[in-house]
Every structure is written in structure tokens, then in C-alpha cells.
Amino acid sequence: MTDETDNASVRLLGRDRTPFLPNRLWIGGAWVSRVNDPATWEAAARADEALTTQLHGSVPSSSASMPTVVKDILDACEVRDGHRVLEIGTGTGYTAALLKDRVGARGSVVSVDVDPEIAATARRNLDAAGVDVEVVCGDGFEGLAREGPYDRVHVTCAIRHVPTAWLDQCPAGKIAMPWGPAFSTERVVALDVADGEASGRFGAAASFMVMRAQRSQAWDDWPDGGETKEISLGLGWRELDGPLGGFGEFVVGLLMPGVTHRTSGADPEDGERVLWLERGGVYASVGFGTDIATNITGDERLIREYAEAVSWWYDHGRPESGGFGLTVRSNGENARQHVWFGSPTDARWEH
Ligand SMILES: C[S@@+](CC[C@H](N)C(=O)[O-])C[C@H]1O[C@@H](n2cnc3c(N)ncnc32)[C@H](O)[C@@H]1O
Structure with a gap:
């Protein structure tokens, strides 16, 4: 018998992620097959690690997120019994199942992934696990107006610009996501939405794959150094x-x-x-x-x-990210966003 306290997803989140993982995982620069190398595959499935499940060329394009970080975003989102939740970035379907565990029979979860193959696999995984979640293939940047309004938007790809659609479709709830400036990896932030404006303070560190269309193309080639x-x-x-x-x-x-x-x-x-x-x-x-x-x-x-x-x-005494927060306001397609230090009315930088 395996010891479930040894499985990070069970210990931290109350549900095993193993049934949601594909038979092939990208580990340490190579595909590891569940059939050919079950010991390595199982150890990775049980570890508190992000596991890449799809590559586009050499770039990871889908993954099962690290259980600790999944918990950070889920906790920040404060999902409750009866909530209507929109998830952006279905991936394996595992976090959609966790959301459904939390909203219960009275609540609903609809999850959007931009990749047709990923969405189809997630749908199969959720069906096999007996979890009632609708999976839609589409661009999460647009949200999903037809099922709204939502109490929560739960995002599991890195965001550089918050779309106005999420504020419109979740007008009085919370939007939790890994948000980062173009310069660095992300921090978890949960924005409280009211009157077309949403605000929240940065929390735990996270490193996610950036939402498609928001990825930086700048470093495909190294630029010419020029004169020194x-x-x-x-x-x-x-x-x-x-x-x-x-x-x-x-x-x-x-x-x-x-x-x-x-x-x-x-x-x-x-x-x-x-x-x-x-x-x-x-x-x-x-x-x-x-x-x-x-x-x-x-x-x-x-x-x-x-x-x-x-x-x-x-x-400023090398402040940590928790001293800063993000405020966004409806404004065309991309919400207008500014970062503040101290409180929302203090020093600010437009992003
Ligand atoms: C880190 S994975 C999500 C992990 C997932 N929550 C899980 O439990 O396995 C990020 C996902 O975001 C998806 N994604 C990227 N850009 C997107 C977009 N514009 N709209 C919807 N999904 C997107 C990717 O296809 C990928 O599956």
C-alpha cells in the first residue's frame, strides 16, 4: 500500500493529481513514460513539483502546476460552497476538479483552455473522475460571457494584462491569478472587484507559463551588441x-x-x-x-x-512584493492597470 501522506497533492489539496496526469511527463529535459519508467513517473506525480505535460517546440505550453502554488492561488481565491466559478487555463483538469470540490453541488465550474488537445484531454480526465465541470476551448482573455456572471475567476496561466472581460463577467467577486511584470516571474494576487475596479496586494511567489498572446517575443534572437x-x-x-x-x-x-x-x-x-x-x-x-x-x-x-x-x-529598505499591490479598472479590451506601493493611493506605476 502506498502512503498518501507522501503524496503532495493529497496532503496539500485533498485530492490526488495522479489520475489527471498524462502517461508522458517532461522531466529534466526528457519525456518519461509511465509504462517504461513507472518509478520515476510515480515519484514525480507525488512530488510537490510542476510537471510539464506539453511542449511547443522546446517551449513548455501546458503543465500540472506545483501543488504548493495551486494551494496558494486557491486559498487566495476564497472559493466557497455554491459559488459560480470561471477558470482560465484548464491544463490537466486537476484544478478544475479542486474548484468543483469546493463549490459543491449547488455551485458550478466552467474552465477555458486555448489548446483544443489540452481541453479535450481535460474533459476526458474530469469525466473519468466523475467531476461535473464544463470545459470550453477558447481564448480565456475573453472570459466566457454566456455562463456569467461569476463569483470567482481562477486563473492558472501567468497574466501581464488583466482583460476587462473578467471584470465585466465577475462584477462583485474575486479574480485570483499569478500576475507579473514583463521583467520577472509572478506573484499570486487576488483582486476584489466592485464598481468596475479591482484591487489586491501581491502574495506568494509563482512561476507560470504566460497566457498565449501575452508572451514576450523579444528574445527569440539575441540582439547585436553594438558599440560599447x-x-x-x-x-x-x-x-x-x-x-x-x-x-x-x-x-x-x-x-x-x-x-x-x-x-x-x-x-x-x-x-x-x-x-x-x-x-x-x-x-x-x-x-x-x-x-x-x-x-x-x-x-x-x-x-x-x-x-x-x-x-x-x-x-526603501529592499521591500518584498507584499508591500505592493495591483489595481485594475475597466478600459477597452485591456483593463487599465497600475501597481502601487503601500496603499492604492500611494506611489504608482502604470502597467
Ligand atoms: C499551467 S497550465 C494550467 C494548469 C492546470 N490548472 C492544471 O490543473 O493542470 C496553463 C494552461 O493555460 C493555457 N492557456 C494559455 N493561454 C491561454 C489562453 N489565452 N486562454 C485559455 N487558456 C490558456 C495553456 O494551454 C495551459 O494548459
Whole structure:
């Protein structure tokens, strides 16, 4: 007999995700088959890990999310008995089943996935598990007006721009999602919706695949470096590098709307560490030197904006993402969104 306390999905969420997983999982850069390697497959299914279930080329395009993060979004969403829920990003169908567990027989769950193959498989998984959820293949950016209004919108793909449709279809409830600036991975946020406006504070860290059509195309190729010049930014490489890869990366991203980044190399002592920045097709790179002077290429303003954002972060005592929140307001297709620090009326950045 297997010990169910050893299964992260059962322990954290009260339902086993194994019946929702496909027989092939992408683990450590290779497909692992349940038939040929049942031990590795089973261990992954029971682990507190995200499991890629579909690739488009070499890019993961669908997955079973990490149970801890599933719990974070579900808890933030505060789904209750009798609620009508719209889910965006059906994936395997597992989180749709968890939502149905929570809304009970009086409530309803409808889940939208953009990928026809994924939607069809999720439908089969939910049927086989005896869970009554409607799965619709479509673009979740539009929500699903015909089944609304909803009490909750539960989103399991990363969002850069909140669509107005979700506010219209959930006019007095909660929208929970992994939201991130273009610069970094996401944080869970639950927005309380009222009078065409929705607001909430950032919570736990999350890393999701970005909603199709909101993915950045900027880094398909590395740009040409161009001419190098030396400037002084008033910060040494340790400060400039400090937020990258840690919790400061999200915060710096909040301060630099629309900017994406990449890094190369690891050791500035060898002159190898380089940060590349991009906004709207304009690029710049900064090579972290070992003192204040540093080599840059491309648009100097982008580099200075980065240095200012990093300085702001240090000057404010390196605040964590929980000090910030997101407010969105109905406005055409994309809701108007701004990020704030402290409270919704304090310092703000339009995203
Ligand atoms: C991380 S997976 C969802 C995991 C899922 N909740 C589960 O329990 O397995 C993200 C899903 O979002 C879907 N997706 C991406 N863009 C979308 C869009 N515009 N509308 C609806 N679904 C989308 C992908 O096809 C993918 O299946």
C-alpha cells in the first residue's frame, strides 16, 4: 500500500493529481513514460513539483502546476460552497476538479483552455473522475460571457494584462491569478472587484507559463551588441546584480513597466556577467565591471532607468512584493492597470 501522506497533492489539496496526469511527463529535459519508467513517473506525480505535460517546440505550453502554488492561488481565491466559478487555463483538469470540490453541488465550474488537445484531454480526465465541470476551448482573455456572471475567476496561466472581460463577467467577486511584470516571474494576487475596479496586494511567489498572446517575443534572437561605451551609474556591480534572480527582481520589474531582461555569464570578476534589457524593441546591455564604471551598449536611458529602479529598491529598505499591490479598472479590451506601493493611493506605476 502506498502512503498518501507522501503524496503532495493529497496532503496539500485533498485530492490526488495522479489520475489527471498524462502517461508522458517532461522531466529534466526528457519525456518519461509511465509504462517504461513507472518509478520515476510515480515519484514525480507525488512530488510537490510542476510537471510539464506539453511542449511547443522546446517551449513548455501546458503543465500540472506545483501543488504548493495551486494551494496558494486557491486559498487566495476564497472559493466557497455554491459559488459560480470561471477558470482560465484548464491544463490537466486537476484544478478544475479542486474548484468543483469546493463549490459543491449547488455551485458550478466552467474552465477555458486555448489548446483544443489540452481541453479535450481535460474533459476526458474530469469525466473519468466523475467531476461535473464544463470545459470550453477558447481564448480565456475573453472570459466566457454566456455562463456569467461569476463569483470567482481562477486563473492558472501567468497574466501581464488583466482583460476587462473578467471584470465585466465577475462584477462583485474575486479574480485570483499569478500576475507579473514583463521583467520577472509572478506573484499570486487576488483582486476584489466592485464598481468596475479591482484591487489586491501581491502574495506568494509563482512561476507560470504566460497566457498565449501575452508572451514576450523579444528574445527569440539575441540582439547585436553594438558599440560599447563606459559610463558611471553610481552603483557597483554587486548592487546592480543584487535584485536579479531573487525577490528584488519582481520589485524592480514593477518599477520598469514593459521592460524584459536576460542575463548571461555568472562572474563579473571575469568580466563575463551581462544584463540585457529590452522595451518595445529597444535594447541595451550592461556588463558588470568590478567598480562603479561599467560598459554599456544600446540605449543608455534603459540602463539608467534600471539603475534608478535598483536604487529605489535599496533606498526603501529592499521591500518584498507584499508591500505592493495591483489595481485594475475597466478600459477597452485591456483593463487599465497600475501597481502601487503601500496603499492604492500611494506611489504608482502604470502597467
Ligand atoms: C499551467 S497550465 C494550467 C494548469 C492546470 N490548472 C492544471 O490543473 O493542470 C496553463 C494552461 O493555460 C493555457 N492557456 C494559455 N493561454 C491561454 C489562453 N489565452 N486562454 C485559455 N487558456 C490558456 C495553456 O494551454 C495551459 O494548459
